[in-house]
Amino acid sequence: MKRWRKTLVGLMLIIKIAILSTAVVASSQALAGCDEWCGDLRIPYPFGVKQGCHLNQTFLITCNKTNSPPKAFLMDTDISVTNISLHGELHILQPIVRYCYEQVQVSDPFIPNATNLSVPAALPIADGKNKFIATGCNTFGLFSGMLKGSEFLSGCISVCTNGSAIVDGSCFGNGCCELEIPKGLTNLSLFVGQLLPNETNILKYNPCGYAFVVGDERFKFDSTYIQRFEDEEVEVVVDWAIGNQTMNVCRQNSQRISNFSDDGSQYRCECLDGFMGNPYLPQGCEDIDECKDEKLNKCKYECINTIGNYTCKCPKNFKGDGRHGGEGCTRDSKAFIPIIIGIGVGFIVFLIGSTWIFLGYKKLKFIKRKEKFFIENGGFILQQQLSQWQSPNEMVRIFTQEELEKATNNYDNSTIVGKGGFGTVYKGVFEDGLAVAIKKSKIVDQSQTDQFINEVIVLSQINHRNVVRLLGCCLETQVPLLVYEFVTNGTLFEHIHDKTKHASLSWEARLKIALETAGVLAYLHSSASIPIIHRDIKTTNILLDDNYTAKVSDFGASKLVPMDQTQLSTMVQGTLGYLDPEYLLTSELTEKSDVYSFGIVLLELITGKKAVCFDGPEAERNLAMYVLCTKDDLLEEVVDRGMMVKETNFEEIKETAKIAKKCLRIKGEERPSMKEVAMELDGVRLMQVQRSWVDNNSLSNAEERVCLLDVEASDSSHFIASGTMNNTVGDSIKASILSHIHHGR
Template identity: 55%
Template sequence: MNAGAGTGVVILFVVSTSMYLIYQKRKLVKLREKYFKQNGGSILLRELSVKEKSSHIIEIFTEEQLKKATNNFDESLIVGKGGFGIVFKGYLSDNRIVAIKKSKIVDKSLNEQFANEVIVLSQINHRNVVKLLGCCLEIEVPLLVYEFVNNGTLFDYIHNERNVNGETWKKRVRIATEAAQALSYLHSEASISIIHRDVKTTNILLDDNYTAKVSDFGASKFVPLDQTELATMMQGTFGYLDPEYMLTSQLTEKSDVYSFGVVLLELLTGEKPLSFARLEEKRTLANHFLSCFKEDRLFDVLQVGIMNEENKKEIMEAVILAAKCLRLNGEERPSMKEVAMELQTIRQMEKHPWINRDQSFDEESQYLLHKALPSTIYECGEKNNHQYTGYDSIKDRVLIALDNGR
C-alpha cells in the first residue's frame, strides 16, 4: 500500500511537471509570437516574400541562434557600447562572424516602425555603410545583425596612433572622403532619405584595409519625401551635436553636416571632441578650433607631424571645409554631397605638381577662412548669449557666405 502510494505520488509529480513544462513552453511560444507581431514581423515577412529574388535578403534569426552565437551574450564578446545599445561579436553556425546589436531602450511607440526601418536599411547597398544582415523579432527588444567590421573605430585609430606624418594625412583624408560619401548616399540616394543623427568617429568603423564603414543607426530618422526637417526629441553625442538642432529641436540633413565637421576637426587635430582638460570655453573641439583661429594660432591646433610642405594646401582646404560645416546657420552649410565632392578634390591635389610652396598661400588661406568662419557655430550653453565675440572686423570686411559653401 505504501509502495503503491509512493509510486502514485511519483507519477503525479512527473505528470504535473510535464504539464507545467508544456504550459510554460506554449506560453513562451505565444509570447514570442506576440513580440514577433508587435515588432512588425508580419510586415517584414510580407516584404521578404515579394523580394525573395532580390540579391540581398535579410534573415530572420531566432533568439536561440543569437544566444548560441554570443555564448548567451557573454560580456567578453562585447565590442561596443553606446547610448542606444550594446554590440556583441557573434559566431553563427555557418562560421560567419557578425555584430549583434542589443538595444538598451524599449520604446513601444516605435515598434510598428521597426520592420519598415529594417526593410529600408536592408536595401542600403553602399561599400561604406555597414550591411544589415538580419534581425531577431521574437523578443521584447529586437536584435539587429550586421556584418562584422574587425579593425575598430575611427576614434580608436585617431587617438591610438603614435607615428603621425604626411602619410597619416593621406589615409585620414581618404577615410573622411569615404564616410562623407556614405552620408551623402544616405541623404540623397537611398530609397528614402536617412538622417543618421549620431555621426561621430566611434560610429565610423574600419576594416582590414582601413576602409570606412558608417554604422549604428539606432538614432537615425527616415525623412518623408515631402519634408526637409523633422521635429524630434534631441538625441546625439555632446561635442558633435548641432547647436541649431539643440536650440530648435528641428532635425535636418545639415545636422549631420555639423557633426561631420567635428569629425574633420578630429582628423586634423588628433584631439577629442570633448575634453575637460581644456579651459571651459574651449572644452568642445569646435570652440577650441575657433579660439585658436581668433588668437592667430590656427596651425597650433593641427596635430604635430601631420602637415608638411607637400600637403599644406590640402590640409588648409580641409580646415576651411570643416569651418563651413560648422556654420551657425544650417542653411549656410554645404550638403554632404558637396562635402564629399570637396574632399575628393582635396585628395586629388597631391597629383598636381603646381600645388606647392606658393608665397601667397598663407594670405589666401587666411582670407578664405575669414569668409568661412564668421557664422561658425558656437557651443550651445556658453555664456554671453551663447556667442563668441571679436568677429566685428571680419564681418565688416567679408560676406558671410562663401559661394553657398562651394
C-alpha cells in the same frame, strides 16, 4: 467513617504545608536563620542584617524597624538602600544639592552650593548606569572627583529663553542639562549655582536650581520642576563585588566572573547555565527544571529534566533528538523501508511528471510570448513587405531568438564589443563561421513599429561599401534585434584617441576615411530611395576594417525623411559635442545636422582632440569653439602631433580645416550639403594625388608631368572655387566623386 475522612484531610493538609515550607526554604536568598527582608527590601547573601548573616562589614545592612515601613541603611551610615541585585548592583538614595536665589547673599551671587556624595570607596558609581543632572533657569551644575589619580571637573548649564522652549522629557540645556559620568570616577562632589541672580523675572519664574546624580532609568524631566522640585534624595546605582583578598565564595554550580574589573582586583559569582539561585549560599545554585515551563524547553514530545539541562524523548518506534529544529526523531524499524521506497518512487514519478508538465507549459508560454513580440514588432507586416521584393536572394533575413542566443553564448558579457546610448552590441558567430554584430536596444517604443519596418527595409537595400551592411533582424524578443556584418578593426575613435591599442593614423589614411564617410552621408541624403538623416555621426560610429576602409554604423537614432519634407520636428537626440546647435534650439532636424556632426569628425581627424574634453584648459574643452577661434596662420599648432605632417601636405590639412569650418556654421542653411562637402574633399584628395605624381615620376617624364599638372591644377582650383568642372580633367574628377557618393544600389 467520618473520623477516617477527617484524619485523611488532616494528613493532606500537613503534607501540603510541608511542601510549601520546603519551597520557601529552597527559594530563600539569605543564610539560614537570618532575616531576608527589611520592609519591602529583599536582602540576599552576602548582604545581611545582623552579625553572621553577611560576608563582611561592607555587606552589612542596618534595618531600622522603628520606621513604618522598616527602612534599610548601608552599614552604619544613613545611606538608604532601595534595591540589592545579585548581578552586582546596589540602589541607594543620595542627596540633591540645591541653590535658591532668595537665600543667596547679593554680595556673593556666584558662590555655588556644594555637597559630597556619601558613597563608600568599596562601592563605586556604576559605569554607564547613572548621569549627572542640573535643572533650573540660568543654572550651572558641576561635579568633581578623582579619575585615574588626577583631579576631574566637569559640568553643564541649563538656561531658559522662554517657557515654550522647555519640553517635558527633554534634557538638552533648556531647563535641564545632563552629562555622562566617566568610568572610575571616585570621591564625587556636586556643585550648583546661578548665572543671573539679579534678574527679577528669572527669580519669579525659577526660584531654585538643582544638581544631582541619578540612575538612568530613575529620572525623567518634567517642566514643572523649574518652579518646584520637592525630592530631597534620588536613587543612585553603585557596583558591588567581592575583593580578591577574600577567599573564593562561589559555591556549587556557579562560576567566578572578574572580567568586569579593569585590574581584576574584584570578582562576582553567577550560576552556570541551567541553574538558578544564590551562588553565594552554601547550597549553591539549584538545577532549573526546564520541563515545568514550556518556554524553557524545545521538546516536541516528552521532556526529561537532567542536571543543568534537559533531553527530549522521541515517541515509540522513533529515535533521535526530539527538540524543535534539531536532528528530529526518525523511525527505528526496517519494516517501514518498503513504504519509504514506495513513497520515494511515487514522489520521483510525480516530480518527473510535474517537471514535464511545467517545462511543456513554460515552452508553450515561451512560444506564445515570441509570437506576441513578433506581432508587436511588426513581423507579419515586414514579411509581407519582403515578399514583394523582386530580388528574393537579397532579402533581409529574419533570425530566430535561438539562433542569436546560440551565436552569442546567451549574450555572455565576454561577447560585448560596444555600448551606446541606444543599446549594446554583441559579437556573434554562427555555425558556418560567419561573424556578425548584434545590436540589442535598451528601450522599445510600440509607436515606432512602422518606422522600424521601413528602416529595416531601406537599410537592407543599401549596399554601399562604406555602410555597415544590415544582414537581418530578430522580432521574437521584447525589443527588436538588428544583425550587421562584423567589422574587425575597431572604431575611428580608438584609432585617433587610444594610442595604447592602435598606432597613429597617417594624414593620407585620415583624408581617405573622411572622404569615404562624406560619400556615405551624401548618398544617404541625396541618392537613397528614401532620404535618411543619420543623426548620430561621430568617430565611435565609424568603424574600420583591416584595410582602414570606413564603415558608417549605428542607425538606431536615424530618421527617414519623406520625399515631400526637408525637415522633421522631433525630440532632440544626439551626442554632446557633435550636436547641431540649431537643432538643439529648434528641435527641427535637417540633413544639415549631419553636416555639423561631420564637421566635428573632420576636426578630430585634424587635431587628434576629442569633441568635448574637460581635462585640459577651459579654452580647449569644446573642440569646435577652440578651432573656430584659432587663426588660420596658427592652425599648425592644433594639428595632431601624433600624425606625421609634412610641409607638402599641410596645405591639404588647411583646405580640410576650411571645409570643416564651413560645416560648423551656426545657421544650417549656410552650411554646404554633404554632396558639396564630398566634392570639396575629393578636390583635396586630388591635390594629394598630384603631389604623389610629382614625387614618383622620373625625371625623364618631367616635361609631360609638368604639362599634365598644369592642366589638372588649374581645373582643380576652378572646381574648388566654383563647385563645377567643364573640361576633360574635370569630368574625370566628377566621375571619381560620383563613384564615392553613388557606390550603392
